[in-house]
Amino acid sequence: MHxxxxxxxxxxxxxxxxxxxxFAASRLRLPPLIGYLVAGVAVGPxxxxxxxxxxxxxxxxxxxxxxxxxxxxxxxxxxxxxxVRRVAIPGAIGQIVLATALGAGLAMVWGWSLGAGLVxxxxxxxxxxxxxxxxxxxxxxxDHPNGRIAVGWLIVEDLVTVLALVLLPALSELLGGxxxxxxxxxxxxxxxxxxxxxKVAAFVALAVVLGPKVVPWLLKQVARTGSRxxxxxxxxxxxxxxxxxxxxxFGVSFALGAFFAGVVLNESEFSHRAAANSLPLQDAFAILxxxxxxxxxxxxxxxxxxxxxxxxxxxxxxxxxxxxLGVVVALGYPVATALTVSASLAQxxxxxxxxxGLGKSAGLLPxxxxxxxxxxxxxxxxxxxxxxxxVDMLGPRIAAVKSIRxxxxxxxxxxxxxxxxxxxxxxxxxxxxxxxxxxxVDLFPIFGHLDHQAREELLVLFQPRMASPGxxxxxxxxxxxxxxxxxxxxxxxxxxNRTIRLAQGEFFGEMALLSGERRSADVTAVDFCKFxxxxxxxxxxxxxxxxxxxxxxxxxxxxxxxxxxxxxxxAAATS
Ligand code: CMP
Numbered sequence: 178m179h180x181x182x183x184x185x186x187x188x189x190x191x192x193x194x195x196x197x198x199x200f201a202a203s204r205l206r207l208p209p210l211i212g213y214l215v216a217g218v219a220v221g222p223x224x225x226x227x228x229x230x231x232x233x234x235x236x237x238x239x240x241x242x243x244x245x246x247x248x249x250x251x252x253x254x255x256x257x258x259x260x261v262r263r264v265a266i267p268g269a270i271g272q273i274v275l276a277t278a279l280g281a282g283l284a285m286v287w288g289w290s291l292g293a294g295l296v297x298x299x300x301x302x303x304x305x306x307x308x309x310x311x312x313x314x315x316x317x318x319x320d321h322p323n324g325r326i327a328v329g330w331l332i333v334e335d336l337v338t339v340l341a342l343v344l345l346p347a348l349s350e351l352l353g354g355x356x357x358x359x360x361x362x363x364x365x366x367x368x369x370x371x372x373x374x375x376k377v378a379a380f381v382a383l384a385v386v387l388g389p390k391v392v393p394w395l396l397k398q399v400a401r402t403g404s405r406x407x408x409x410x411x412x413x414x415x416x417x418x419x420x421x422x423x424x425x426x427f428g429v430s431f432a433l434g435a436f437f438a439g440v441v442l443n444e445s446e447f448s449h450r451a452a453a454n455s456l457p458l459q460d461a462f463a464i465l466x467x468x469x470x471x472x473x474x475x476x477x478x479x480x481x482x483x484x485x486x487x488x489x490x491x492x493x494x495x496x497x498x499x500x501x502l503g504v505v506v507a508l509g510y511p512v513a514t515a516l517t518v519s520a521s522l523a524q525x526x527x528x529x530x531x532x533x534g535l536g537k538s539a540g541l542l543p544x545x546x547x548x549x550x551x552x553x554x555x556x557x558x559x560x561x562x563x564x565x566x567x568v569d570m571l572g573p574r575i576a577a578v579k580s581i582r583x584x585x586x587x588x589x590x591x592x593x594x595x596x597x598x599x600x601x602x603x604x605x606x607x608x609x610x611x612x613x614x615x616x617x618v619d620l621f622p623i624f625g626h627l628d629h630q631a632r633e634e635l636l637v638l639f640q641p642r643m644a645s646p647g648x649x650x651x652x653x654x655x656x657x658x659x660x661x662x663x664x665x666x667x668x669x670x671x672x673x674n675r676t677i678r679l680a681q682g683e684f685f686g687e688m689a690l691l692s693g694e695r696r697s698a699d700v701t702a703v704d705f706c707k708f709x710x711x712x713x714x715x716x717x718x719x720x721x722x723x724x725x726x727x728x729x730x731x732x733x734x735x736x737x738x739x740x741x742x743x744x745x746x747x748a749a750a751t752s
Contacts, residue, residue, distance in 0.1 A: 191468040231469075242431065246420075257332065280294065281295055305558070313328070342532070343430060345539060349540070352541055377433070380423050399411040478548040486556070489553040492553075497519075516571060610636075614629075617636065641708070667680040671700075
């Protein structure tokens with residue numbers, strides 16, 4: 178069947194089977210991710226039947242990683258991390274060190290190299306964001322301090338993974354793997370490491386300094402075209418472009434580039450829209466990523482090494498949980514919090530696959546280790562609801578014990594207050610924005626019938642201008658540059674021998690823009706004025722997109738022209 182294993186066949190079979198197994202998994206009350214991995218196993222070379230093209234699948238997986246990391250960057254929130262930093266940072270690092278040591282210990286027992294042990298241990302120590310967020314969402318615990326601690330903890334794990342992805346190629350040779358393909362020939366490991374870190378620093382500096390200036394500007398320009406498709410495309414182009422460009426120019430991993438592309442976008446006012454628009458594609462490629470990981474899995478490991486699998490599972494489910502529990506309690510938080518955090522993190526997923534994949538390609542990890550990590554992921558994700566059930570059962574019993582009931586309560590309450598404040602601040606910001614939009618309509622009834630997206634677009638397009646009493650805002654006979662909407666103050670229009678006063682909520686400067694002629698009148702500020710202006714190009718495109726508004730503005734302009742003509746004719750008749 179090899180001739181069928183084209184891109185289309187691989188993608189089609191991947192999607193169809195991912196859907197079938199994903200659906201089946203969710204009917205069994207398991208995360209669909211399990212189904213995607215099983216679909217991969219089904220089209221993989223280790224099971225009979227259709228075999229997808231592994232090389233193609235690996236490239237699709239790489240795309241999946243880029244988009245996954247982009248998504249992580251897009252949702253990365255410094256504020257979220259800072260709120261829970263006191264427990265999340267030491268907690269995550271402590272847990273990673275412990276879990277890595279456990280994994281490396283197992284590797285030693287099995288006679289693997291130290292390098293293999295470290296990558297193996299690290300892969301077992303990082304939990305899956307996809308699984309954790311879903312689990313917390315299902316339990317309505319995302320906004321609870323316990324959930325926030327778990328999420329912050331995961332952010333630290335993500336950052337550690339990113340760092341490991343950057344350092345692994347440079348350190349690979351030292352750890353007994355293949356040398357870094359980007360290394361300077363003949364250079365020492367330290368030199369390679371130094372150069373890698375320098376490149377990363379240069380890239381990060383560039384991303385942090387230039388990114389927030391260039392990216393929002395670019396997005397604004399695209400948003401002004403009003404094309405949703407172009408906007409989505411620009412988000413993807415930024416994600417893929419930065420990922421690929423940074424890999425080519427700086428030799429940093431795709432994953433790091435994509436992560437920073439996400440972080441840079443995250444800061445812009447368009448981050449919500451960027452996230453919403455790119456989500457379907459992120460989902461699609463993430464699914465292909467899981468399918469291709471499944472393809473690399475040799476299920477015979479279950480029969481060959483059942484005890485090794487049990488040992489790996491014990492590290493993930495028990496070892497990591499006990500470590501997390503110990504750290505959280507030691508940091509002075511309640512046992513219930515520690516239990517929720519432990520259960521949330523008692524699984525591994527995408528980051529482990531990414532790390533294991535890199536470890537394998539660097540010649541550090543044996544195939545067996547990869548299979549064990551995958552088996553561990555499949556089983557720990559499946560067992561995750563059981564962990565939560567155990568926590569639910571243990572929780573009330575612990576609460577019944579007097580001496581530990583109140584332990585850490587004060588610290589948790591303090592965190593709760595801090596998180597509430599943080600949430601209130603974000604809500605206030607969002608409220609300010611929706612108020613801005615409401616004000617826009619209250620102030621300018623002409624925009625009353627526009628939908629939410631159109632109003633948002635207007636807020637992007639409007640440029641503020643000001644004028645003092647006596648300032649000439651428009652001069653008769655000039656070429657038109659913009660239309661003016663008066664948000665404060667009043668102006669006086671001098672046309673022929675008439676003066677007309679226009680005040681807050683009214684607009685001017687539209688006639689010449691519509692007719693393509695010169696300004697028909699002088700307009701002077703008679704008060705301190707604030708205007709919202711739409712430049713010529715934006716005025717035309719925006720009106721072109723909203724014909725009802727165009728008709729409205731057109732009617733008013735025609736009426737003004739008629740009144741001016743009538744006045745001129747009347748004046749001519751009397752003279
Ligand atoms: P424009 O011709 O671009 O520049 C001068 C502006 O004055 C014009 O657009 C209208 O917005 C405004 N204007 C002209 N005549 C009248 C009128 N009769 N009533 C109100 N506004 C007017």
